[in-house]
Amino acid sequence: MTDTTPLAPVTLAVPKAAQEARKPFRVVLQQHWLLYVMLLPALALLAVFSYYPLWGLRLAFVKYEGVGKIADAPWIGWGNFARFFGGPYATRVIGNTLFIAIGKIIFGQAAAIALALLINEVRYQGYKRTIQTISTFPHFLSWIIIGATMVRLLSTVGPLNRAIDAVGLPKVRFLASASTFPWTLISLDIWKGMGFGAIIYLAALMGINPELYEAATVDGAGRFKRLWHISLPGIFSTIALMACLNLGSILNAGFEQVLVLYNPVVYKTGDIIDTYIFREGYLGNEFALGTAVGLFKSAIGFGLIMLSYWLADRFANYRIF
Amino acid sequence: MSAKLGRRDFMRAAAAATGAAVLAACRPETVVETVIQEVEKEVTKIVQETVIVEGTPQAVEKVITVIPETEGDTGCQMDWNPTFPEYKRYDPPVEITAYLNRYDYPSPEYNEINNPAVWELEEHCGIKLNVVAVAVGEGAVDQQIKADIAAGDLPDMHGYSGTQLEQLIAQDMLEDIMDIWEATASPLVKEKLMWPDGQWWKTVHRGDKLYGVKRCSVAYNGDMICMIRKDWLDQVGLPMPTTPQEWGDAARAWQDAGLCQFGIVMHKHLRCWHHSMDPIFGAYRSMPGYWLPDGKGGLEFGTLRPGTKDALAILHEWYVDGLVDPDFYTYGCLDCEGDVLTEKHGIWTCPWWGHGSDHLDLPVKYPHWDVATMPYPKGPDGHAGRAADNLMGGQYCFRKGLDPVVIEALLNNLNYRVAKHANWVEYQQYGEWRNGGVFVEGWDWQFDENCEVVDGPFPLPYTYKYLGQSLADFTYDRCGYPSYQKDIFEDMAPWFEADPATLNKAQRYLISNPQAEDQARLYSFVYDTAKEAGMPNEFWGISPDSMVQYMGDLNTFQDEVLMNIVVGNEPLDRFDSFVDEWLERGGAEITEDVSAWYRETYS
Numbered sequence: 001m002t003d004t005t006p007l008a009p010v011t012l013a014v015p016k017a018a019q020e021a022r023k024p025f026r027v028v029l030q031q032h033w034l035l036y037v038m039l040l041p042a043l044a045l046l047a048v049f050s051y052y053p054l055w056g057l058r059l060a061f062v063k064y065e066g067v068g069k070i071a072d073a074p075w076i077g078w079g080n081f082a083r084f085f086g087g088p089y090a091t092r093v094i095g096n097t098l099f100i101a102i103g104k105i106i107f108g109q110a111a112a113i114a115l116a117l118l119i120n121e122v123r124y125q126g127y128k129r130t131i132q133t134i135s136t137f138p139h140f141l142s143w144i145i146i147g148a149t150m151v152r153l154l155s156t157v158g159p160l161n162r163a164i165d166a167v168g169l170p171k172v173r174f175l176a177s178a179s180t181f182p183w184t185l186i187s188l189d190i191w192k193g194m195g196f197g198a199i200i201y202l203a204a205l206m207g208i209n210p211e212l213y214e215a216a217t218v219d220g221a222g223r224f225k226r227l228w229h230i231s232l233p234g235i236f237s238t239i240a241l242m243a244c245l246n247l248g249s250i251l252n253a254g255f256e257q258v259l260v261l262y263n264p265v266v267y268k269t270g271d272i273i274d275t276y277i278f279r280e281g282y283l284g285n286e287f288a289l290g291t292a293v294g295l296f297k298s299a300i301g302f303g304l305i306m307l308s309y310w311l312a313d314r315f316a317n318y319r320i321f
Numbered sequence: 322m323s324a325k326l327g328r329r330d331f332m333r334a335a336a337a338a339t340g341a342a343v344l345a346a347c348r349p350e351t352v353v354e355t356v357i358q359e360v361e362k363e364v365t366k367i368v369q370e371t372v373i374v375e376g377t378p379q380a381v382e383k384v385i386t387v388i389p390e391t392e393g394d395t396g397c398q399m400d401w402n403p404t405f406p407e408y409k410r411y412d413p414p415v416e417i418t419a420y421l422n423r424y425d426y427p428s429p430e431y432n433e434i435n436n437p438a439v440w441e442l443e444e445h446c447g448i449k450l451n452v453v454a455v456a457v458g459e460g461a462v463d464q465q466i467k468a469d470i471a472a473g474d475l476p477d478m479h480g481y482s483g484t485q486l487e488q489l490i491a492q493d494m495l496e497d498i499m500d501i502w503e504a505t506a507s508p509l510v511k512e513k514l515m516w517p518d519g520q521w522w523k524t525v526h527r528g529d530k531l532y533g534v535k536r537c538s539v540a541y542n543g544d545m546i547c548m549i550r551k552d553w554l555d556q557v558g559l560p561m562p563t564t565p566q567e568w569g570d571a572a573r574a575w576q577d578a579g580l581c582q583f584g585i586v587m588h589k590h591l592r593c594w595h596h597s598m599d600p601i602f603g604a605y606r607s608m609p610g611y612w613l614p615d616g617k618g619g620l621e622f623g624t625l626r627p628g629t630k631d632a633l634a635i636l637h638e639w640y641v642d643g644l645v646d647p648d649f650y651t652y653g654c655l656d657c658e659g660d661v662l663t664e665k666h667g668i669w670t671c672p673w674w675g676h677g678s679d680h681l682d683l684p685v686k687y688p689h690w691d692v693a694t695m696p697y698p699k700g701p702d703g704h705a706g707r708a709a710d711n712l713m714g715g716q717y718c719f720r721k722g723l724d725p726v727v728i729e730a731l732l733n734n735l736n737y738r739v740a741k742h743a744n745w746v747e748y749q750q751y752g753e754w755r756n757g758g759v760f761v762e763g764w765d766w767q768f769d770e771n772c773e774v775v776d777g778p779f780p781l782p783y784t785y786k787y788l789g790q791s792l793a794d795f796t797y798d799r800c801g802y803p804s805y806q807k808d809i810f811e812d813m814a815p816w817f818e819a820d821p822a823t824l825n826k827a828q829r830y831l832i833s834n835p836q837a838e839d840q841a842r843l844y845s846f847v848y849d850t851a852k853e854a855g856m857p858n859e860f861w862g863i864s865p866d867s868m869v870q871y872m873g874d875l876n877t878f879q880d881e882v883l884m885n886i887v888v889g890n891e892p893l894d895r896f897d898s899f900v901d902e903w904l905e906r907g908g909a910e911i912t913e914d915v916s917a918w919y920r921e922t923y924s
Contacts, residue, residue, distance in 0.1 A: 065488060065864075065869065066467060066470060066471055066485075066488065067470050067471070067485070067488035067489060067491075067492050067494070068470075068471070068473055068492045068494075069471075069472070069473055070471070083870065087874050088874055088878070088906065089874060089877065151648075151651045155647075155648040155651065156647040156648050157646075157647060157648065158648075175648070175650075175651055176648070176650055176651075176888060176890075177890075178890070263589050263650045263651055263884070264589060264650070264877075264880035264881045264883075264884040264885075265650045265881075265884045265885055265888055265890065267877065267880075267881045268881070271877075279873065279877065280873040280874075284872070284873040284876075285467070286869070286873055287471075289873075
């Protein structure tokens with residue numbers, strides 16, 4: 001026997017949030033005014049520390065020598081930008097910034113992925129945790145501390161060069177050779193950030209279905225093949241996401257690190273946008289020039305963040321808004 | 322009504338608490354007031370003999386002995402009787418806004434506003450510090466003052482650089498103090514500061530206006546001496562070096578004899594206050610970064626002088642020969658002290674008063690060392706030179722609109738400081754040896770079991786800390802004048818020769834300091850050679866537009882080329898093209914502007 005009872009009309013439940021959204025703001029405010037009150041301090045902080053200072057960007061467009069009110073300084077439009085781009089060092093500091101930052105992103109990410117894959121292969125938990133702890137520790141040290149140590153460690157008469165000398169190789173001027181210095185920066189950044197960067201890839205590796213590995217093992221796949229055909233594809237979306245997000249920081253070559261390690265001998269390849277701003281703007285009292293260069297950097301950075309967000313959505317299906 | 326605490330009640334309570342916390346956090350100056358009240362209590366406890374003078378804010382004359390010179394617990398007696406210059410004390414005190422440097426104090430009960438200098442300022446001079454900013458760390462005060470200048474919110478009194486002074490005058494932000502100065506400054510102050518004929522007054526004396534008080538010490542910032550390990554020199558049988566080449570010869574001989582690893586201290590700032598190479602450049606009549614007379618009535622940039630190339634050749638030779646640390650480019654001004662103490666080097670330069678490792682202490686710390694002062698090395702034409710002060714000194718200026726009573730009180734403070742210092746023997750104010758230290762029993766000094774004066778619990782360097790921390794009054798070095806230190810050392814000279822029994826306990830204490838005689842000798846050396854060897858930077862005016870536009874990049878260019886020549890990354894001949902490029906990149910324009918200023922200023 002067939003049940004011929006007509007189906008009851010389906011009423012789709014409208015999500016509560018959608019219902020709220022339809023209410024006029026006045027009604028929402030009446031119902032939830034306390035939530036909005038609690039939001040006020042956060043908004044105030046945002047306004048005072050994030051939006052109010054934006055007014056200071058005016059400094060980039062005026063002639064200001066550090067005395068009197070910025071509002072009274074004469075407007076010179078793009079003059080400070082023209083001064084920077086017309087100067088002898090614009091191309092150099094932008095080029096150095098890009099080279100060092102891209103190097104750090106590419107090699108840093110590769111190293112973090114490699115470390116995560118290696119740690120993932122370790123079966124003995126104690127050893128695994130020890131390696132993770134040791135490799136993550138440098139991330140929590142400031143560049144000031146690391147810089148002071150590395151200047152001695154990498155010096156011409158330091159332990160590293162003594163070891164190099166002991167095996168009959170020529171000494172390396174890590175901090176005094178223009179060709180070596182950027183790679184010294186990149187290497188140290190990898191060493192410092194590799195362990196911490198590996199955490200996210202390890203988490204992604206944990207999410208891979210273990211049955212895939214078991215099936216592959218049954219099919220005769222060795223460790224390398226499992227890694228190549230399961231682990232790497234399994235974390236590809238994470239790799240793509242991180243690569244896209246890192247794009248936004250392509251003009252951040254690591255101010256603190258460069259500042260503590262560079263010297264006039266390696267300005268040619270080590271002077272980056274941030275150190276240039278520090279020297280000219282802060283030490284040289286050229287606040288307007290410093291602001292202009294900083295604004296240029298921020299504008300490019302903003303564009304790159306938008307691009308990286310689009311790329312993350314496109315290739316990794318990652319959206320915030 | 323339900324007794325249950327609902328979500329809404331909880332949120333209301335949380336909102337109220339957050340609001341209260343925000344309001345409390347926004348309430349101004351609560352902490353400062355509390356601290357000051359606490360300090361007032363402390364001062365009341367410590368200052369046992371306080372003379373209250375009625376009537377405010379009228380200035381009244383009063384000789385006060387405030388800081389107690391007690392017998393202490395030892396039962397020993399002082400055999401000197403410290404007195405103080407007459408001073409107009411304000412009661413209630415005149416308040417001045419002050420920036421303070423923060424230092425580590427020897428005891429938690431002392432701090433920036435509870436220390437001997439502040440006690441004296443308030444109790445003797447009737448000036449109370451109203452702390453508006455406490456700076457922590459090197460350069461913090463500069464940061465603060467830059468921000469305040471930008472905001473147009475100046476402290477009551479502050480020392481400004483030459484460029485800042487010009488900008489502040491141009492913006493009409495400084496008070497003209499001519500009338501108050503003429504009426505208040507004592508004849509002694511005017512004499513010591515050489516008012517109005519001393520050339521340093523040019524910076525603040527404009528027509529009939531006076532925008533500040535000068536501070537000038539001949540040796541200040543140009544007080545470099547050259548030190549050498551004489552014991553090593555004797556071991557290798559060499560005479561005292563007199564040329565840059567002989568510096569190198571000494572270092573080579575020491576290396577060959579296995580006495581040291583390198584020989585000569587050098588760092589990435591070729592010219593700075595500590596371990597500077599300026600005597601080497603000076604020997605060749607050049608001085609990187611300084612504007613020097615061009616012999617035609619104008620100025621030229623010291624880096625471009627031909628002698629720079631000769632000096633770079635010497636420095637490069639030292640680098641190649643391993644006579645300087647091969648990683649010297651990673652060292653800053655103060656990073657080399659350890660290498661002197663660990664005997665990596667035997668030649669170094671430093672200010673006469675010492676450096677971080679304090680060469681004046683070396684005879685005590687390392688009795689087997691024999692450290693001697695070298696003559697400044699001479700170049701091929703027999704010239705010796707060192708970086709020197711341009712005698713323009715600093716200037717302490719008062720913000721526009723400051724109450725004239727406050728200015729008067731501060732100038733009276735200057736009268737007091739100078740009178741006390743210049744007549745320290747008469748007043749028996751033995752702390753003046755330490756630039757105006759207060760010389761308090763139980764702080765600077767104490768009696769030992771033989772009732773002799775010895776170091777107290779907080780001797781040097783604490784004295785300098787409390788003297789250096791206030792930037793708002795005329796404590797040292799704001800009360801400095803050209804013969805400030807020479808006055809002291811000249812007065813002390815006979816004590817070293819005298820029978821100790823004829824001296825009082827305080828005098829014996831001062832000369833018992835192993836540094837005292839060396840200080841007097843070294844200071845005299847610097848003072849006496851200032852005119853002959855000093856190469857001051859002759860430009861101290863406001864930066865012309867050309868300088869604002871080009872100088873930053875040119876400094877980068879200069880540092881880069883000079884250092885690369887020294888380490889051999891660039892050939893020595895690069896210096897010639899560097900000079901041309903420097904001029905082409907805007908340097909010629911700057912030179913013209915700076916020279917025009919020089920001619921106008923000194924015409």
